[in-house]
Amino acid sequence: MSLTTAHAEPSIAGVCDYIALMKPRVMSLVVFTAFVGLMVAPGQLHPVIGFAAILCIAVGAGAAGALNMWYDADTDGRMARTAARPIPAGRIAPGEALAFGLTLAVFSVVILGLLVNILAAVLLAATIAFYAIIYTMWLKRRTPQNIVIGGAAGALPPMIGWAAATGGLSLEPIILFLIIFFWTPPHFWALSLYRSEDYAHAGIPMLSVVAGPTETKLQILVYTLILAPLGVLPWIIGYAGPIYGVVAAVAGAAFLALALRLRGEQHGFTACKQLFGFSILYLFVVFAALLVDHMSAVLFGHLAA
Amino acid sequence: MSEQKPDRGIRLTEQQARARRARSIAIAVALGVLVILFYIVTLVKGPAVLVRPL
Numbered sequence: 001m002s003l004t005t006a007h008a009e010p011s012i013a014g015v016c017d018y019i020a021l022m023k024p025r026v027m028s029l030v031v032f033t034a035f036v037g038l039m040v041a042p043g044q045l046h047p048v049i050g051f052a053a054i055l056c057i058a059v060g061a062g063a064a065g066a067l068n069m070w071y072d073a074d075t076d077g078r079m080a081r082t083a084a085r086p087i088p089a090g091r092i093a094p095g096e097a098l099a100f101g102l103t104l105a106v107f108s109v110v111i112l113g114l115l116v117n118i119l120a121a122v123l124l125a126a127t128i129a130f131y132a133i134i135y136t137m138w139l140k141r142r143t144p145q146n147i148v149i150g151g152a153a154g155a156l157p158p159m160i161g162w163a164a165a166t167g168g169l170s171l172e173p174i175i176l177f178l179i180i181f182f183w184t185p186p187h188f189w190a191l192s193l194y195r196s197e198d199y200a201h202a203g204i205p206m207l208s209v210v211a212g213p214t215e216t217k218l219q220i221l222v223y224t225l226i227l228a229p230l231g232v233l234p235w236i237i238g239y240a241g242p243i244y245g246v247v248a249a250v251a252g253a254a255f256l257a258l259a260l261r262l263r264g265e266q267h268g269f270t271a272c273k274q275l276f277g278f279s280i281l282y283l284f285v286v287f288a289a290l291l292v293d294h295m296s297a298v299l300f301g302h303l304a305a
Numbered sequence: 306m307s308e309q310k311p312d313r314g315i316r317l318t319e320q321q322a323r324a325r326r327a328r329s330i331a332i333a334v335a336l337g338v339l340v341i342l343f344y345i346v347t348l349v350k351g352p353a354v355l356v357r358p359l
Binding site: 009011012013014015046048049052055111115 | 324325327328331342345346350
């Protein structure tokens with residue numbers, strides 16, 4: 001990767017370009033899952049400290065996104081989906097993006113450590129490093145298992161939220177981690193099925209490019225078969241209540257039905273687009289249900305007392 | 306003797322100047338938020354601000 005600016009002209013990058021560099025849509029899911037992890041953790045956390053933790057996690061996620069875009073600028077430029085991103089479009093120079101990403105990464109980790117606790121800061125640093133180095137620089141261009149292993153980075157935010165609230169970790173945040181970890185492959189492989197040509201053109205060995213759509217659909221089904229019961233696990237072990245249990249079971253069954261339908265689809269991309277859209281809804285609904293379930297238990301606990 | 310033109314340096318276009326101004330304001334806002342955040346957290350934590358348990 002070149003560190004030099006692409007042109008000697010002064011930058012025309014606006015604030016929106018730097019926000020785009022932070023992948024705001026990915027960030028919103030990271031913030032939401034971290035927020036749920038923080039809220040459902042036992043104990044009391046001052047709202048200001050909680051806000052500081054979420055802000056640092058959001059900025060850390062943005063840093064990881066910026067570092068990813070810096071390294072992937074060449075492949076992004078070859079894909080229709082990503083060609084308009086700030087670096088391939090020439091609005092931000094690669095060196096500026098790298099400096100921006102590193103600055104945000106250092107600030108977010110140090111401030112989380114100073115204002116909240118060291119464990120949360122270490123987990124945030126690990127998340128950024130895992131996404132930028134292990135996933136982006138190492139796995140993404142080398143193996144079709146890239147998003148399976150790289151998915152760990154996206155699965156860590158609820159654990160960071162939990163660690164921020166409690167200063168420790170336990171089984172519950174690990175289950176939340178596993179839910180996102182096993183959700184990631186069906187989510188990205190559904191996208192890659194109808195963007196296969198794009199990925200092939202960019203030289204990224206997504207499963208759909210390397211093994212074909214039939215194998216990818218089978219793998220989506222296998223991971224969904226693991227995900228659906230895993231989603232209900234917090235209720236089974238008594239960590240979440242019936243509100244969560246019912247929502248997670250119904251959402252898991254719908255996910256499974258869509259994965260089965262996708263497996264049966266021979267032509268067209270309707271089923272994979274539906275599965276991709278539903279996968280985002282699934283994660284949001286499951287985590288929202290966990291939050292509602294927890295808040296209602298707290299409320300009823302107060303009313304009963 | 307020929308008269309040398311004064312070096313005027315880089316002249317920003319209107320778009321470049323507008324973008325630079327927007328970036329400067331964003332950096333100022335981010336720094337302001339950071340200062341306020343540290344101030345409020347110091348008030349919230351009190352003397353415990355120096356305690357950093359794992």
